[in-house]
Amino acid sequence: MHIDFLQSPVVVARSLIGWTLLVNGVGGVIVETEAYDMDDEASHSFRGMTARNAAMFGEPGTAYVYRSYGLHWCLNLVCGPSGHGAAVLVRALEPTNGIDTMQQRRGVQALRLLTTGPGRVAQALGVDRSLDGLPLDRPPFALSPPGVARAVxxxxxxxxxxxxDRPWRFAMTGSAHLSRKL
DNA sequence: CTTTCGATGATCT
DNA sequence: GATCATCGAAAGG
Structure with a gap:
């Protein structure tokens, strides 16, 4: 089983819910995602390729990492046809692997605060610019399929x-680890 | 509980 | 010079 990153960001964002995402063995189950596409005013790719968003126009199945508000990192998974400028933002996880490491990196204990929100996810998993453009199907990344199907x-x-107003946010129904109620 | 606001700096106009 | 795909603390009800 695998994710087809050639699909549209909406399809990929929907499909990713329930998959486990690890970086160097640390991470959890994806419970919240958002889709961004080229003809989408909210997307970094909307006005074409720049130095910052170059990875967004790279190969599907790679990472796009950018700095948010000058102090957080955010992790995207590039998708769509190569050079399409589409990606899925990983907004929240349910922590499962390397919880002690994530607690140290985040400086908090509560599981609820570990990986709820894109900035928190990146900090907990140790994601920064050095991972920009790297493929997701090999280390330090690892993606594994859901155990059981979940409602989205x-x-x-x-x-x-x-x-x-675009309904491009996807979440595992009833998850206690969403960045905001859906 | 909800809302507001400051931090902080790269990026783009 | 303005804008941010955010977070956390503080203030207000």
Whole structure:
């Protein structure tokens, strides 16, 4: 079983819910994602390729990492046809692997605060610019399929002002680890 | 419980 | 010079 990263970001974002994402063995189950596409005003790729978003136009199945608000990192999974400028933002995980490491990196104990939100996910998993453009199917990354099928809820994206009405946010129904209620 | 606001710096206009 | 795909602390109800 594998994710087909050639699919559209909406399809990939939906498919990723329930998969386990690890970086150097640390991480958890993906419970919240958002899709971003080229003809999407909210997307970094909307105005074409720049130095920052170059990885977004790279090979599907690679990482796009950017700095947010000058102090957080955010992790995206590039998808769509090569050079399409589409990606899925990983917004929240349910912590499962390397919890002690994540607690140290985050400086908090509560599982609830470890990986709920894109900035927190990146900090807990040790994601930074050095992973930008790297393939997701080999170390330090690891992606493994869900054990059991889970229901997925759909809503609008978070923290954007443009194209804010697109229902491009996906979450595991009933998860206690969402960045915001869906 | 909810809302507001400061931090902080790369990126783009 | 303005804008941010955020977080956390503080203030207000």
């Amino acid at each position: 809820s759909i809503g609008v994206r978070v923290g954007i002002t443009k194209a804010a």
